Amino acid sequence: MHVSVVQNVLKLNDEIAAMNRQVLHNASLFTIDLIGAPGCGKTALLEKTLQELKGVRVGVIVGDLTTQRDADRMARFTEQVVQVNTGKGCHLEANHIKEALPHLDLGKLDLLIIENVGNLICPVGFDLGQDAKVGMFAISGGDDKAAKHPYIVMESAVLVLSKMDLLPYIPFDLELFRSDIRRLNPNVPLLELSATTGKGMEPWLKWLGERVKQAAPVA
Amino acid sequence: MHELSIAESLIDIVKEHCPAGAVVQAVLLEAGPMRGIDNEAMQFAWQCATPGTVCQNSRLELRILPWQLLCSACGAQWAGEDIYVTCKCGQTPCPVGGNDLKLTGIDVLTAEELAQEESNARVSRSERAEAE
Structure with a gap:
């Protein structure tokens, strides 16, 4: 017998994500899900962001298979850090965030940054309840990574290309990289920056700052 | 995984x-x-x-x-296995949906x-x- 069913497979995840989104919006937070390959500089970008983003109270949820190292790095800049260890999981799911949220004092935050597990593929399909997905690439990763990972390019509200200070030392066709992105997602802003030198950080901070302001309760 | x-x-x-x-x-x-x-x-x-x-x-x-491709230049829409193709009109199409x-x-x-x-x-x- 054939049982006809049409159902979204990740319905449960999506329902939990919708609940997270409601909780975060009730607290007037703007939330991003930062997705990038291991070693692309996610944590370095966050360190620099937390240092430079004045007047914005930031909480961080960091996802890794194991270790507290990223949480320790973040703890130098904010007290509101939760490390989620996924064990064998290659991505965060909405339930991880649901369990992490009670460990944060949401009323004392303006911006929540979720640093996903280093992976350009698996995290993309799982809604966490964020307002925006931010896809991250690095010069050191090579100029073909956007073309090879269309999902993250298409799903991101903004894309970051980091480690721009390495451009003189690494063969990287910047025009090719940019045109691959334009083809997949013609309107997404591409922010080219270096967290090490600080060059190019302003547009990123501005992008975040504007959205935090929009999410804030009207005084 | x-x-x-x-x-x-x-x-x-x-x-x-x-x-x-x-x-x-x-x-x-x-x-x-x-x-x-x-x-x-x-x-x-x-x-x-x-x-x-x-x-x-x-x-x-x-x-x-398959991918659903849309050419914003001429409005052509088609399904294909490859995302990196050129439209008949010579422009590059964009993938739509697929989620x-x-x-x-x-x-x-x-x-x-x-x-x-x-x-x-x-x-x-x-x-x-x-x-x-």
Whole structure:
């Protein structure tokens, strides 16, 4: 017998994500899900962001298979850090965030940054309840990574290309990289920056700052 | 290996829809190309996740949908396996959608069908015995 069913497979995840989104919006937070390959500089970008983003109270949820190292790095800049260890999981799911949220004092935050597990593929399909997905690439990763990972390019509200200070030392066709992105997602802003030198950080901070302001309760 | 999470969610949904006493034979899954699902990895995940569940020993029939491409220059729209192609008009098209991840059906042997099979088998066994 054939049982006809049409159902979204990740319905449960999506329902939990919708609940997270409601909780975060009730607290007037703007939330991003930062997705990038291991070693692309996610944590370095966050360190620099937390240092430079004045007047914005930031909480961080960091996802890794194991270790507290990223949480320790973040703890130098904010007290509101939760490390989620996924064990064998290659991505965060909405339930991880649901369990992490009670460990944060949401009323004392303006911006929540979720640093996903280093992976350009698996995290993309799982809604966490964020307002925006931010896809991250690095010069050191090579100029073909956007073309090879269309999902993250298409799903991101903004894309970051980091480690721009390495451009003189690494063969990287910047025009090719940019045109691959334009083809997949013609309107997404591409922010080219270096967290090490600080060059190019302003547009990123501005992008975040504007959205935090929009999410804030009207005084 | 997001395939394993998908397999686990899928099993939960099948459990909801499987008639009581029925045995699941096949599960039909449809995935958009945006999901980045690899058939081999998905089949492996299915074998790892199903033992001891309602989907034990069932087949997973995965259909990966083609990309839907739209040329914003001339308005042409078509489906294709490759995302990096040029439109007939010479412009580059954009992929649209492709995010689907849907259970589309389940093939089961119901309790009645199982009982019928059992009795058929019994008949053929006794017929064989008579012939001998």
